[in-house]
Amino acid sequence: MDFEFLFNNIVELTVTGLVLGSIYALLALGYTLVYGVLQLINFAHADVFMWGTFAVAWLFILLGVHGNSDLAGAAPYLILALVVAAATSGGLAMLVERVAYRRLVRKRALSYIILISAIGASFVLSETMGIRDLIVEFLSNAINAVIGIFGGHVDLSEFFADYIGRARGITTLPLTIKPTTVLSIGNFNLRDTDITIIAAALIMMVLLDQFIRRTRLGREIRAVAQDPEAAALMGSNATNVVSKTFLIGGIMAGVAAVLYQIKVGSTSSSIGVVLGIKAFTAAVLGGIGNLRGALLGGLLLGVTENFGSAIFGTQWKDVVAFLLLVLILLIRPTGLLGQTLGRARA
């Protein structure tokens, strides 16, 4: 128990908590949106996000960007990374919906059956990343078996060595983004990367909120969330809407992936499990199915977790989130702001 540390660094801890919280909040959107329309947990979402973080790293390797840079210098690459990561995560999220959900939802399978299918999908996504060196080697051998007949030979493993090296371990972003201190009060330094992450997350949240409120697709999503059958009778294609909902969630995960890379600067195939539980906690904390709840829950979780790890030690950081999840579900399972994407408030 180290309360003194907490009080001495409370501003710093709050800001870094908000930074982590913004990433949780963006991820929580994926859970909340899908829960809103399907009443199911989008189990593979965290792995879709994990692929986004790899998309960023691979893009940087592809472009040959490396060394150190400040945020302004890295900005053009980061904006490109935003597009690539959003496309990767969005596409994968739609694929997950198509493969793991659509058929079972149409058959009205029991919810735990659909959940198992989603867990399978999540497993495949993270394992594919974890054994990507073996997969490339296998493909390489298969191709060589064919083109070997004509005397050709390729070594994909060597060609992709930068991308598949240490498949089970940690892949660091080749470009190190150095934060610049913008403002300094006492022992607290406000860094530009932190401001950027929080601002970017807030902007995305506002955009999404307005999108759901004002556009035709947003209205359809809300309609399907309220009553899929009535929505279908009114002429909206529920399957299509669900698929697009996954896409939107995936895009948000892609944005979160870029912010994560700015903050952390490395990734691995197994980050999905813990991040997924935390983002889900954030969604439940705010009220699952509620977009603004996801933002509130994410930020709150980030800060609580930081305070918790300041008091109990950083090795207990993940425990704080799990305990919080259990507490909310016991005390107020509908979350702080209440559920439902369907209501006008969403």
Next chain:
Amino acid sequence: MRKFRERAGDWLDDKLTPVGAVLGRKPIKVPLIILGVLLVYALPILNLPLITTPDSDFPNVLFTVTVYAIVAVGLNIVTGYAGLLDLGYVGFYAAGAYTVGILTAYHFAWPFLLVLPIAMGITLLTGVLLGAPTLRVRGDYLAIVTMGFGELIRITIRNTAWLGGTGGIKAIPAPQSIGAPDGLFQIPHLAWDGLNPLIDLSRSTKFLVFGVLDATPYFWLALTALIAVIFVERLVKTSRVGRMWEATREDEDAAEIMGVATFKFKLLAFASGAFIGGLAGALFAAKAGYINPISFPANLSILFVAAVVIGGSGNRWGAIIGAVIVAYLPERFRELENWRLWFFGIALVIIVSFRPQGLFPSYSQRKARRAARQSARLDHSEVTADV
């Protein structure tokens, strides 16, 4: 295509029904059962070609498979009978293993056979403690909460010096041998030259001597435990409790209205599952001799769920076959070992999509499916008759 898939499913059903019926339901002649059990006990001695694992020690593999089978039977109670998706089952496995580690080696030096029931008791208690707050939560929330608890147990072990911390617990003693050092008697293994059995005198198992070199006595111990578990589980399943579990799984609200105290029965299922998971963990610890937090990763839980679902959740024999598939195949085909999680992830998606009842569904599910098919055929024939 759809038609073909349905046909294929039906065909598989028809082919598997007699197998499943013999395995799971119809009273088979007692001598046949005894013969079968003896054959399983003799597997490491017989060392049958094709079945035996060329790349790794066969008795060792058999032990692992049996421990997975115990886990599958336990998880089948939670997930298959009561319909509670538990993604943190590895937590109970760890609790059992650590109780053994602590009581036989790390802080005390009690004998294994005394510690075994204590380990199961402590795991049962863990199950009740974790289940009591979480089982009020809705079904799909439960999955993620249990997953959180699995991680919680692992992190707690990692951060607590009293539990061994990151270094884990080393030198866990083997169970007490009977008639050591040479055992009550020795049984030579068979070696095969093509199809000719030869007696391999260089390799013989000392009966009931638990050592490092020979895993056969551990396999016998685990198999005995598995048989005991199946025996008790069978009694519980066919009792009122088993029916309450199934009622809760199918429709919790309806069950509650009919007077089933669903929470109580869910907790009972959760605790029974934990109890059996603790047994498996205890056996694992005694055999391995060394445990650390890395031995209990989160995706082991998912592998356990995969075993139950692939085999057929709700049917203990299906779950056991699932466990054999999940634990044995990667050892038999060693070059595929790194692919196994990937492969079973894909298997989960495919099985759940096209055959949600698993490869070997339970008797009641098979019956329901057959009835549905027959009524569909009747409908169809009526239509054609009208035309």
